[in-house]
Amino acid sequence: MYNRNVVFLDPAHGGTDNGARLSGKLQEKDVTLAFEQRLRSLLQAKGLTVVSARDGDASMTSDQRADIANHSRPIACLLIHATSSGSGAYLATSSLQADPEPHSVLQWETAQATYVSQSLSLLEGLTSALASASFKPVTLQSSVPPIDSLTCPAVLIEFGPKSGTPVNDEGYQQQLADAITGALVAWRTTFDPPKPVVDPSADPSAPKAAPRPKIKPPVAAPAPPTPPGAPLRSVPSIAPIKPGGAR
Template structure:
């Protein structure tokens, strides 16, 4: 008689302990207990706080867990995959979990949120070698007795490109190939910091990094890719080129549910949000592009070309200073106004700077103007300029029409208004000093391109294309270099103020 043996496999609920994890931080190297679940590594929040000489408690209003590290307050949601550092939102791939008396934090919290709180890079080191999936060709095995380092994954997205930068040891031996609508990177040793990103539509739709494999899901707008290998530190840059990349705009504050315990109350910001020391991502928006030429000048000069030339030089200068620059476009393409700030938000930029060239009915108008957002324009000229720029972008304002929605919209926009004003004043100072252009002042106007920004945001009208003398300067590479340098110096001054709050701030 045949005997049947029935084996019932029960799902394992919770987290499985696997050993210790070594974490390299700006404060030194620490060792933490780690567990694995859902394909990623988790660490205990209270142990992390103790190791970094911080505190772990509960928020009195929302009851959410709070980590305080190096003077920065990290509020952690246990309902959605987000955390906030001093009021600035950080998106995670996993929801932090409470289990066995600990709040367990996923690995991406360590490499993203913790890096910002500590003001520098945080790296995770594997406690044991990881088995590798096979691809064509043999792969080198990890060196005996050597711990494999996590390879960091950084993503930057614009309207006509997506840039993936991998940082870590052993990338020179990594394999990269295209498999249909996917690009696949396989490490010879080490493993990726687990990352899952829903990007949007166009060139790149999804990014998934787990174990030794990174997969990039390509969209209908993808055209080609290029790679670049860099040293000190070892990096592999994958540049995807194409068209019509879009990212999902985050919901407006009026659509977001109130946190638990808040009873739907909205708090009025009494001061600008405190920024973290990890001030390192600048979103640069070259105005106009594609079918939208912007202002027209003599000898065929077009605003869209000049703004892109200046923005490219500005980005290069920032990169030389160790900052990450993200351009909303790198070529002559059309980008809807609201997608420009959506791209800045997606890239978690610390500043948003939109570059434009001015024009006036009279050839005598000259000088630089810097704007920050307001529903009410400073004067008639500012109002007319905003109307012109908004019409060129073909997008209407996203501000609600009235009532409670209007009040909430006001509160959302004023969260960065003080810092935007200070940034505008800093930029204006640099232009006056370095370029000797007429100071036309810092102004306010309802520019649609600034509305959705979740960071300090300004619009700079560099000079007048309608003025023959300034038009000639704008066409010269040397003057464009000066403009880029003035913008870079303004950003560095603004960054220094964040890193040292005792520095005097410019008064708007």
């Protein structure tokens, strides 16, 4: 069962992981947290409940972030990054192949495969909203942790300078947060949960939904995170997506 009013926000990096150095002493971890707090306030004002991976300067592993997200059962998961290069916003979904079949057990490393189609729908709404706000969004596919372990519609957002305006500019962040908030409010009204897992031994004339899929924890060390400061578009696994989710 999903919590239709819950959104998960993950401001990247934190603690000993500074992320990219954006300019001077400006660290990515501080920019992503400041933006998350601004976006959280707007979403809460619209009646949405926000669950955050971190509320302060804390070190967290990718698995810890995914665990918080999956237990909150949100209708959308947004992973927030920032960069000093490029222009506008970059949006990414997992590079896993979509697996629309319901499963009673999901592998931790590929749990997102069941939700890829929904993630692409969420991506489409966010892309449209950001384009309307003149952010010129670029859509990508990239398995930046922890996106492949999330059991929710998930999109990674990396925002860069816009028309020479730095990413820590309050007016810039407000405009971006307004656009994302509008997209998520619209998503709440159209969200269509995945099909329930059906017990194959049940009477076909009266199928019963099995419990929410269990997630098999990782048995090996998770993949290393993206090197601090590396822009998403430099990740080898990235493949461009046309607006609307068409590859």
